[in-house]
Amino acid sequence: MPMYDMNKILPGLIIFAGLMTFPIWYNSGNAGAVPKPEKPTNAKECVRPTDYMRTSHMVLLNEYRDAVVRDGERGAIKDAGGVEYDEKSLMLGCMKCHVSAKKFCDECHTYAAVKPYCWECHIQPKETN
Amino acid sequence: MRVLYPFIAVLALVAIAFLGVKVAGLQYLFGVVFPYLAFAMFVGGFIAKVLGWAKSPVPFRIPTTCGQANSLKFIEQNKLDCPSTFWGVTGRMLLEVFLFRSLFRNTKAEIHDGPKLVYGSSKYLWLFGLLFHYSFLVIVIRHMRLFVGHVPGFLHTLEAGDALFQVGAPLLYQSDIIFVLAATFLFLRRLINANVRYISLPADYFPLFLILAIGITGILMRYVLRVDVVNIKQLAVGLATFSPVIHGEIGTVFFIHVFLVCTLMAYFPFSKLMHMGGVWMSPTRNMANNSRMVRHINPWNDPNIKPHSYADYEDEFREFMTGANIPVEKE
Incomplete structure (x- = not known):
């Protein structure tokens, strides 16, 4: 069977196949490095279980931010193991253990192309490396 | 029934993925094998269909001519709605594909007391159709960050x-909201509008339910x-990168989402969803109205049959024609 208008249909199909296989040729076999966030040395438990923190830490941070900024509540938090933390705070709470934003936060965020806007209000601590 | 069966079919797909992963533990089947199969069916099936x-x-x-054709010099041609050149057709096609121009012309007919038939403009289908397609596009492109x-x-x-x-x-995406609202509108339109409900088939409802379920998951x-x-x-x-690994715990809802997407991809080439390829190939839109400028020859004409003009015909049958008193041009 002959095919008609192939001078237009063929380029169209090539463009289609090219767009659909974008991730394949863009990666060209290179999966990139798997993120390895640096674990804190001074504590073993976070304010919530690891599974929860891995999937939902942003919800907790959002709640804390609203509590602190809107209601002025910097109440103490207890972790899963019963250890008490002084206050709801990113830089004086979370970052006491997770000291480096670069080595902890950014590892996964860069990998998953997530750009939280923490540092639009907070002043990011300078990191030497 | 035409609404219920497709709905049950989508629920069954959700149940299959849920049981397959949660009970049978077939993460590899649902996370790796099905996506590869579905993707191959989608791209391969799409190309095969277009080549067909x-x-x-x-x-x-x-x-379809929707305006004044190319005519005498003092009659203004509608270059988009009755194009006679390559660029006219290109403009018409681009407006059709990217802005759904023919839907913009959608009219509704109503019968009022009298009886009187009234036509009015109806832009809702165009608006929600456009919103639906563009939010879907944004969502698909956005997912590339994961690939x-x-x-x-x-x-x-x-x-x-x-x-x-x-x-x-996590930050709220506008496209998520628009997508669900627009898809819901497209579904309700089929359900509420009696004329559209009459012509709607399971093949119309199934992709809508499937796409809505993908959005919701x-x-x-x-x-x-x-x-x-x-x-x-x-x-x-x-x-x-053709080196898939399933690492750590991934929620069951992810596998349900992926399985529904796989179903959509595999189903795509065999369904009305092929309008993605078909819109480019609709001859009523992509042809120039130039039959008075260019001679178009039917490609399946038998080359052995030579053109036979009236003059030749008369030469061949003149005797019989004059014998039967049929007037001839040349004596």
Whole structure:
């Protein structure tokens, strides 16, 4: 069977196949490095279980931010193991253990192309490396 | 029934994925084997379908003319609605594909007391159709961040634009809301409008339910149930680099979402969804109305049959014609 208008249909199909296989040729076999966030040395438990923190830490941070900024509540938090933390705070709470934003936060965020806007209000601590 | 069966079919798909992963533990089947199969069926099936269409000759110019054709010099041609040149057709096609121009012309007919038939403009289908398609496009492109190891800049820009209002954490995407609203409108339109309901088939409802279910599981996964994105990206990039690994715990809702997408991809080439390829190939839009300027020859004409003009015909049958008193041009 002959095919008609192939001078237009063929380029169209090539463009289609090219767009659909974008991730394949863009990666060209290179999966990139798997993120390895640096674990804190001074504590073993976070304010919530690891599974929860891995999937939902942003919800907790959002709640804390609203509590602190809107209601002025910097109440103490207890972790899963019963250890008490002084206050709801990113830089004086979370970052006491997770000291480096670069080595902890950014590892996964860069990998998953997530750009939280923490540092639009907070002043990011300078990191030497 | 025409609504209920497709709905049950989509629920069954959800149940299959849920049981397959949660009970039978077939993560590899649902996370790796099905996506590869579905993707191959989608791209292969799409190309096969288009090539199948390419085999049909379209020998005659059959554009729908919606305006004044090219005529005498003092009559103004409507160059978009009755194009006679390549660029006219290109403009018409681009407006059709990217702005759904023919839907913009949609009219509704109503019978009032009298009886009086009244036509009015109806732009809702155009508006929600456009919103639906563009939010779907944005969502599909946005998902590429999970499939590429190094995320290119334009994806960051799109992401930032889509979450422009910075609502909540994780940030709320506008496209998610528009997508669900528009798809719901398209469904309700089929259900509520009696004329459209009469012509709607299971093949119309099934893709709508399937796409809505994909949207809902995706939204659940991002805003409600939440899953480990790093593990998911490892799997997705693995798929794109042909070295898939399922690492750590991934929520069941992810596999349901993926299974529904796989169904959509596999179903795509065999369904009305092929309008994605078909819109480019509709001869009533992509042909120039130039049959008075160019001679179009039917490709399946037998080359052995030579043109036979009236003059030749008369030469051949003159005797019989004059014998039967049929007037002839040349004595």
